[in-house]
Amino acid sequence: MSDMAKNLILWVIIAVVLMSVFSNFQEQSADVTEKVPYSEFLNEVERGNIREVLIRGEEITIQHADGNEYRTFNPEVDNRALIGELLEHGVTIDAEQAESDSMLMQILISWTPFLLLIAVWIYFMRQMQGGGGGRGAMSFGKSKAKMMTEEQSKHSFSDVAGCDEAKEDVKELVDFLRDPSKFQKLGGTIPRGVLMVGPPGTGKTLLAKAIAGEARVPFFSISGSDFVEMFVGVGASRVRDMFQQAKKQAPCIIFIDELDAVGRQRGAGLGGGHDEREQTLNQMLVEMDGFEGSEGIIVIAATNRPDVLDPALLRPGRFDRQVVVPLPDVRGREQILNVHMRKVPTADDVRPEIIARGTPGFSGADLQNLVNEAALFAARANKEAVDQTDFEQAKDKIMMGSERKSMVMKEDEKKLTAYHEAGHAIVGLLTPEHDPVHKVTIIPRGRALGVTMFLPEEDRYSYTKQRLDSMIASLFGGRIAEELIFGNDRVTTGAQNDIQRATEIARNMVTKWGLSARLGPLAYGEEEGEVFLGRSMAQQKDVSDETQHAIDEEVRAVIDNNYTAAEKILQENLEKLHLMADALMKYETIDRDQIDDIMRGDEPRPPKGWQDRDHGGGSGDEGETAGADDQPEAEGKDGREGPIGGPVGEH
Structure with a gap:
């Protein structure tokens, strides 16, 4: 329906409403004149108190001798007797034709409330069903997939970077769509479905568009949530309609984003027992590999939750090829x-x-x-x-986070932050296998009062026990520096996140990674906080009380050993700790040049562009990773997590 037609219908409804209101207003205005009985009217005529009457059908408007106006209704079928009586008493008689509302107008006025209710109901149903795109109000079962023609597909593999292996996996799809006979003459068939799995933002949708652009075929795009509606059967109808449209354009590609919205495991107790979702999934299974094949149609789907998908989706003949699109190296x-x-x-x-x-x-x-x-x-x-x-x-x-330049810190709090960050940096510099320290700042950023940044020399995919111990030690460097310089009574809550993350690493070393000499290489316990649909939500305790006690003791030992190691490093390098804290108080941000000067025991040179720097933020010419020590009111700052959690070093 065009916008002009929608506007016309809207104005018609408004006009009907206004006429109804105006008609009611007229009736209310007419009711203002006082009504008198017909018998009293005749008595007043005989007394000679009536000067003039206006006859309009059955209604008679009376002009009384006292100047007031009244009205009455004539119950007689014939007005000849009344007219004779009026003429006999000298009453002036006037007459008008009675108003007769048309039947159509009366029907419209009486049905106006119902029409308005129906219009409002249709409007909201179209909104809920996403029917605002011009289809009929009851066309819920039509597919909402958007089609891009080969002329509109502008993407190519040159636009996709950082996932070379994934591109190699899907290039044969392009070859098949361009020349199917190349595979068919040897009896080979191309996979019907390709499931792209990877974290959000890694380029799964872009890769699917590049496949369509390279193959020069139509590309249907739809989200998994577009299938599931409040009415049972609508999603299944949309799946059928989508594949019917695709068959007309074959060879083509159907891309379903966020497949887990409709492809969750059936029969699950939580979030998977919705009849509409299950019927939609069943229809998709049939369309992909049912009695009637969908030749020339390749279905590409993307998800970051492959663990919740129904097994029937992943069997050969459906999404039988999984392409992992990982975070780039x-x-x-x-x-x-x-x-x-x-x-x-x-x-x-x-x-x-x-x-x-x-x-x-x-x-x-x-x-x-x-x-x-x-x-x-x-x-x-x-x-x-x-x-x-x-x-x-x-x-x-x-x-x-952004620099909080408007935040005013007291001098003693600023000094405490400087020693805290210097403690992180020095322990990180002097522990084995730790990433080099790149930049230290006490300028508040985001939720942190200060940050120690490290420059990884390369991407890491596994961690040695020595490296994990170094990370735990550097996490405690800030708190230990506070203890050594200001005493136990002046230790702050700024190390909250440091302690939490160090404990998490230590517990993982003992329970997951088998790095405890006492307990050996055995995994203890389950992942906390994970709910697998279709399985029991309750966490089952799989260790005895004695083993749990031994785990706690081992975690305590890992923490104590690394805490002691970090404390020894700082006690042996107190002069460098004071030197770095003084440099932070003076320059607010120091980078690798100043850090190297301090570790040699020299007075640090001024940072580059220090005179022109606003609060010393944002300098440096190389990359770094940041950590996450929070203020007490800002717990749980998200870091970019690797195998062992977020990086180190904020206060």
């Missing part, structure tokens, strides 16, 4: 940055490989946001191109 991040940097003018000093090193755990969407934030920083500074400093500022903002 350092080389992949560099390629993604190069793709997004094509759209912005960059300065000669921009080094994507350095930015990639400092952004471990970033997805493609995160890196796109990083480039955009850097462009915004450059625009605020009225620059002609985006330089490396803008990218560093953007990275700091995304990983740590």
Whole structure:
């Protein structure tokens, strides 16, 4: 339905409502004149008190001798006797034709409330069913998939970076869509469905668009949530309609985003017993590999929750090929940055490989946001191109939050924060296998009062026991520095998140990774907080009380050993601790040059551009990762987690 037709219907409804209101208003106005009995009217005529009458059908308007106006209704069928009586007593007689409302108008006025209720009901039903796109109000069963023709598919594999293995897995789909006979002559069949699995933002949708763009075939796109509605059977109807449309355009690609919205395991007690969802899933299973095949149609779906999908979806003949689209490694991040940097003018000093090193755990969407934030920083500074400093500022903002320049810290609190961050840095520098310290700042950012940043030399996929011990020791470096300098009575709550994360690493070392000499390589306990649909929600205790006690003792031992190691490092390097804290009080932010000076025992040189720096934030020419020590009121700041949790070092 066009917008003009919608507007016309709206104005018709408004006109009907106004006429109804106006008609009621007229009737109410007419009711203002006092009504008198017909017999009293005749008596007044005989007394000679009536001067004039106006006869309008059965209604008679009376002009009394006292100047008042009355009205009555004539019960007689014939007015001849009344007219004779009026003429006999000298009453002036006037007459008008009686108003007769049309039958259609009366029907419209009487049905107006019902019509309005029906119109409102249709409107809300269209909204709930997503029917505002111009289809009929009852066309709930029509597919809402959006089709892109081969001319509209502008993406190619050159637009996708950071997932080379995934691209190799799907390139044969392109070959099949371009030349099916190449495979069919040898009896081979292409997979009917491809399931792309990976964290959010890794480029699953973009990869599917690139497949359609490279193959030059129509591309149907729909979300899993578009199938499931409040009416049972609507989703199944939409699945049928979508495949019918796809068969007309074959060969083509159907892309279903967030498949877990409709493909959850059937028969589950929580979130999976919805009849509409199950019927929709059943219809999808039939369409993909049922009695009637869907030749020439390749279904690509994306999800970040493959564990909740129904097993029938993953069997051969349906989504029988899974393509993992992981978070990019350092080389992949560099390629993604190069793709997004094509759209912005960059300065000669921009080094994507350095930015990639400092952004471990970033997805493609995160890196796109990083480039955009850097462009915004450059625009605020009225620059002609985006330089490396803008990218560093953007990275700091995304990983740590914006600088809170308006926050005023007392001098003693600022000094305590400086010693806390210096403790993190020195322990991190002097423990084996720890990432090098890159930057230390006491400028409040986000929810943190200060940050110690580390520059990983490479992406890591596994961790040694020595490295884990070093991470625990560096996490306690801030709290130990507070104890050594200010005493036990002045220790603050700023190490809350440090303690929580150190304990988590220690418990994982004992219960998951088999790094306890006493308990050995055996996993104890289940994942906390995970609910698997279709399985019991209750967590079953699978260790005895004696074993649990031994686990607690081992975790305590890991914590105590690394706490003691960190304390020994700081006691042996108190002079460097004072030197770094003084530098932080003076410059607020120090980078690798100043840190190297301090570790040699020299007076640190001023940071580059210190005189021009506003609060010392956002400097440096290489990447880093940040940690997450929170203020007491800001617990649980999210870090970019690897196998062992978030990185280190905020206060």
